[in-house]
Amino acid sequence: MGALAIVMIIGVFSRYILEISLPWVNELSLFLFAWVTFLGATVGIKNNDMAAVRIIVDKFSGLNLRVINFVIQLFILLFSVILFYFSYILFTSPATQNTLAISLGIPMWIPYIVLPIAFLIMILFSINNMIEIVKKNDKTQSNM
Amino acid sequence: NEEANVETVDATNNGEQKVITLGHVTADDHILHLAVEKFKEEVEERSDGSMTVDIYPQQQLGGEADMMDQLRNGTLDMGALTIAELTARSEAFNAWYMPYLLGGLDATEEMRQTEEADEILHSLDDHEGVHPLSYYVIENRHVFSVDEPVTTMEDFRNLQVRIPPGTAIDDFYQRLGATPSPVEQQEVYTSLQTGVLEAADVDVDAVLANRYHEVGDHVAMTGHHDWVIGVLYSQPLWDQLTEEQQTIVEESIEIAAQYSHEISGELQDEYIERAQEEGVEIHEFEDMDEITEIAEEMHEDYATDNELIENFIEKAREIENH
Amino acid sequence: MEVLALIGFIILLLLGVPIALVLGFTSIMLILIDGDFSMLNSMPQMAFSGTQNFGLLAIPLFILVGELMSYGGITPRLIKFCNEVIGHFRGGLAYVNVAANMFLASILGSANSQSAVMSRVMVPEMEREGYRRDFSAGLTTSSSLIGSTLPPSVSFIIFGVTGGVSIAGLFLAGIVPSLLLGLAFVIYIYILSIKEDFPKQDKKTSFIQISKSLIRIIPAISIPFIIIFGIISGIMTITESAAVAALIAFLVGVFLYRDLKMKDIPKILFQTVSNSAIVTFLVAMASIFAWILTKERLPQIIGEGLQTVTENPLLFLLLVNVVLLLIGMIMEGLAAMIILIPILLPVAMELGIDPLHFGVIMVFNLALGLLTPPVGTALFITSSIAKVKLEHLIIRVIPFLIIGVILLILITYVPALSTWVPSLLE
Numbered sequence: 001m002g003a004l005a006i007v008m009i010i011g012v013f014s015r016y017i018l019e020i021s022l023p024w025v026n027e028l029s030l031f032l033f034a035w036v037t038f039l040g041a042t043v044g045i046k047n048n049d050m051a052a053v054r055i056i057v058d059k060f061s062g063l064n065l066r067v068i069n070f071v072i073q074l075f076i077l078l079f080s081v082i083l084f085y086f087s088y089i090l091f092t093s094p095a096t097q098n099t100l101a102i103s104l105g106i107p108m109w110i111p112y113i114v115l116p117i118a119f120l121i122m123i124l125f126s127i128n129n130m131i132e133i134v135k136k137n138d139k140t141q142s143n144m
Numbered sequence: 145n146e147e148a149n150v151e152t153v154d155a156t157n158n159g160e161q162k163v164i165t166l167g168h169v170t171a172d173d174h175i176l177h178l179a180v181e182k183f184k185e186e187v188e189e190r191s192d193g194s195m196t197v198d199i200y201p202q203q204q205l206g207g208e209a210d211m212m213d214q215l216r217n218g219t220l221d222m223g224a225l226t227i228a229e230l231t232a233r234s235e236a237f238n239a240w241y242m243p244y245l246l247g248g249l250d251a252t253e254e255m256r257q258t259e260e261a262d263e264i265l266h267s268l269d270d271h272e273g274v275h276p277l278s279y280y281v282i283e284n285r286h287v288f289s290v291d292e293p294v295t296t297m298e299d300f301r302n303l304q305v306r307i308p309p310g311t312a313i314d315d316f317y318q319r320l321g322a323t324p325s326p327v328e329q330q331e332v333y334t335s336l337q338t339g340v341l342e343a344a345d346v347d348v349d350a351v352l353a354n355r356y357h358e359v360g361d362h363v364a365m366t367g368h369h370d371w372v373i374g375v376l377y378s379q380p381l382w383d384q385l386t387e388e389q390q391t392i393v394e395e396s397i398e399i400a401a402q403y404s405h406e407i408s409g410e411l412q413d414e415y416i417e418r419a420q421e422e423g424v425e426i427h428e429f430e431d432m433d434e435i436t437e438i439a440e441e442m443h444e445d446y447a448t449d450n451e452l453i454e455n456f457i458e459k460a461r462e463i464e465n466h
Numbered sequence: 467m468e469v470l471a472l473i474g475f476i477i478l479l480l481l482g483v484p485i486a487l488v489l490g491f492t493s494i495m496l497i498l499i500d501g502d503f504s505m506l507n508s509m510p511q512m513a514f515s516g517t518q519n520f521g522l523l524a525i526p527l528f529i530l531v532g533e534l535m536s537y538g539g540i541t542p543r544l545i546k547f548c549n550e551v552i553g554h555f556r557g558g559l560a561y562v563n564v565a566a567n568m569f570l571a572s573i574l575g576s577a578n579s580q581s582a583v584m585s586r587v588m589v590p591e592m593e594r595e596g597y598r599r600d601f602s603a604g605l606t607t608s609s610s611l612i613g614s615t616l617p618p619s620v621s622f623i624i625f626g627v628t629g630g631v632s633i634a635g636l637f638l639a640g641i642v643p644s645l646l647l648g649l650a651f652v653i654y655i656y657i658l659s660i661k662e663d664f665p666k667q668d669k670k671t672s673f674i675q676i677s678k679s680l681i682r683i684i685p686a687i688s689i690p691f692i693i694i695f696g697i698i699s700g701i702m703t704i705t706e707s708a709a710v711a712a713l714i715a716f717l718v719g720v721f722l723y724r725d726l727k728m729k730d731i732p733k734i735l736f737q738t739v740s741n742s743a744i745v746t747f748l749v750a751m752a753s754i755f756a757w758i759l760t761k762e763r764l765p766q767i768i769g770e771g772l773q774t775v776t777e778n779p780l781l782f783l784l785l786v787n788v789v790l791l792l793i794g795m796i797m798e799g800l801a802a803m804i805i806l807i808p809i810l811l812p813v814a815m816e817l818g819i820d821p822l823h824f825g826v827i828m829v830f831n832l833a834l835g836l837l838t839p840p841v842g843t844a845l846f847i848t849s850s851i852a853k854v855k856l857e858h859l860i861i862r863v864i865p866f867l868i869i870g871v872i873l874l875i876l877i878t879y880v881p882a883l884s885t886w887v888p889s890l891l892e
């Protein structure tokens with residue numbers, strides 16, 4: 001994010017102060033932005049603060065709530081696995097490996113690698129969340 | 145037009161039917177769209193209605209990079225893609241961006257049919273998963289500007305101009321001393337209105353379709369190159385077609401390509417007239433000698449870097465000289 | 467068959483699965499129903515290219531501005547200044563609340579971040595001066611609404627990117643409706659201040675003191691002017707102006723106010739990344755969803771269905787408003803917008819409604835959803851920060867909500883309120 005802000009500011013200044021346009025600035029900031037989006041989303045998965053409709057779920061408590069939360073994590077896991085699989089295919093395909101970015105001239109697998117990485121992290125976080133939910137369950141039971 | 149689309153959707157329920165989905169990025173009254181409509185008409189007629197074409201204009205299925213991906217995966221049958229996208233896949237396509245190489249639509253149409261042009265079309269690697277079919281020659285490109293017409297070399301200096309993405313076109317405007325930027329299509333109108341942009345690389349069709357005439361007044365007829373479209377078929381889906389179907393597609397593409405050339409000259413004049421009615425002033429570009437000199441330097445540089453471009457340029461000069 | 471996907475969509479949504487993933491799952495269901503499995507291959511590409519938009523890039527930058535400002539000590543200075551200028555009227559602090567909210571609205575991109583910042587500072591301040599806490603909290607939540615429609619606005623960026631409409635145009639279109647909303651609140655406060663005999667401060671602040679405070683906040687309040695003048699004069703794009711605003715907020719926080727510490731920076735950047743990803747990841751998933759809807763020609767079918775219900779634009783807008791108010795009750799406005807724009811905007815344009823006008827209606831309407839129970843994020847934020855029971859807060863918010871709905875009707879049926887400012891530039 002810091003890199004993104006700095007690149008953008010360099011872009012604006014080169015254009016207005018130095019009066020030169022740097023086409024790579026636009027491209028680089030968009031690639032960084034993709035990284036911010038997908039890696040940032042993994043944080044949202046980890047902390048459970050992605051936008052969701054919680055109106056019905058919040059009526060539940062105790063074991064029922066834990067079951068629902070577990071099912072939600074299961075869906076996240078399933079989705080991440082599917083997307084990881086197809087992201088990995090996209091990332092390894094020769095069309096991605098051999099295409100060059102227009103301005104930066106770097107191979108397109110560099111920006112695209114964020115997809116398999118992010119979905120892999122989501123897989124790990126959702127598994128971790130499931131373990132947490134189950135653990136909490138055990139704890140409350142042993143307290144009883 | 146819309147009714148026809150609904151009919152095609154209904155036709156998919158019919159087991160025998162082959163539906164070809166075709167995507168492109170321009171508006172549905174652009175010459176490109178008219179050309180693919182001609183293609184649709186031909187395919188449907190030649191196959192006695194057993195093949196239909198479903199057209200998705202205006203990036204409805206995503207941008208051009210997305211369509212390339214869909215062609216490769218076999219989720220899209222056909223794409224009519226700009227040279228801009230294709231240069232990212234094979235730099236030889238920059239040949240079509242060479243300014244002042246071909247002197248007008250007729251020469252470009254002749255160039256389209258050469259082996260040299262075909263070689264560039266097939267320089268797309270196999271791993272792109274596309275079966276290249278042909279080119280469509282669309283329209284001459286000019287410079288639209290808001291306040292002042294761009295009629296001299298001096299007018300290009302520090303000109304904030306919108307260009308389609310692509311190395312060679314960016315390079316050309318840089319060499320002219322302008323400040324080119326690939327602003328997104330939907331922001332061009334407002335950017336011209338507010339002055340973020342002073343000018344845009346356009347065909348006159350686009351001026352009308354995007355209502356640029358509401359925010360600016362001038363088109364300088366630089367005619368620096370012709371707008372060429374690559375027509376590609378998805379390789380996995382191409383392999384599923386019967387030989388007969390492949391022939392129908394190939395023949396229809398060629399007829400549509402010729403049709404595109406036939407109408408483009410005439411329509412281009414009509415668009416210019418309509419633009420003038422909308423208050424756009426049409427200007428000649430004065431420093432033709434200087435601009436073509438810069439263009440020629442550019443030809444040399446690109447020819448040195450790429451053999452396919454070198455052959456293309458040689459062939460183009462041949463066409464120009466006879 | 468598509469009905470199955472719709473049922474699945476609703477179940478997942480109500481189950482509480484993150485909306486971004488609900489969109490992804492619904493896409494997968496539609497692909498499975500369609501039977502063209504090769505479409506699964508294109509999902510990651512569509513998600514990636516959904517982020518490759520220069521307009522969208524303004525979102526993390528504006529969120530960064532907000533984070534820098536909340537650490538940079540600008541809000542208390544802003545409130546102090548407003549208080550010095552208008553605090554001595556009857557109900558002074560109530561006006562200060564609206565005024566400071568308008569200033570903040572023109573710097574921050576979202577109403578939620580605004581209600582968080584303002585509840586923390588404004589509610590205790592008003593209570594100290596003798597206002598009832600529930601009223602103070604109600605006013606603070608309601609005034610934060612202005613943040614959605616006054617530029618910069620994350621909602622407008624999303625509308626522009628999703629609908630292919632000019633973001634700069636939308637920013638300009640939102641100005642008059644936002645000012646009207648502020649004005650309507652001021653009038654309501656005026657009436658209330660007489661009826662309920664609001665407190666006023668005795669001392670008037672000296673002109674010199676006001677000038678001093680003004681000089682201190684000039685760099686901060688220059689940010690909205692940079693954005694607006696950037697758009698109007700054409701010096702910068704919105705995304706570039708967001709980058710400049712972030713730089714100013716950083717410099718002001720570090721060197722002028724010295725409240726912003728270097729050790730806070732990693733935390734600020736991390737929060738910016740995770741907060742903006744919540745929105746932009748939704749956009750990425752929605753672009754898969756929109757692609758599949760288009761391939762299945764669903765927007766066209768739904769649109770035709772809508773048009774058989776009504777071909778009258780006025781009636782259509784009424785319908786849209788009622789539906790959006792209902793959706794806004796249970797769903798985050800941005801998510802609702804991302805799902806509904808591809809369906810509603812083409813119909814609106816077909817009926818001859820200006821896309822800028824439609825954008826203002828949609829954003830304004832869904833902003834009201836921040837205040838409507840059972841799910842009103844601004845309500846929740848203020849209720850927890852200001853420690854006011856939700857039901858007490860809701861009662862105090864209702865009059866503001868009514869004002870909002872009246873204004874919504876006005877905006878809906880007087881298109882010029884939205885289209886006038888953008889048209890001035892021609």
Ligand code: NA
Pocket residue numbers: 570571572573574575576612613614615616617618619
């Ligand atoms: Na705002």
Ligand code: NA
Pocket residue numbers: 794795796797834835836837838839840841842843
């Ligand atoms: Na609500």
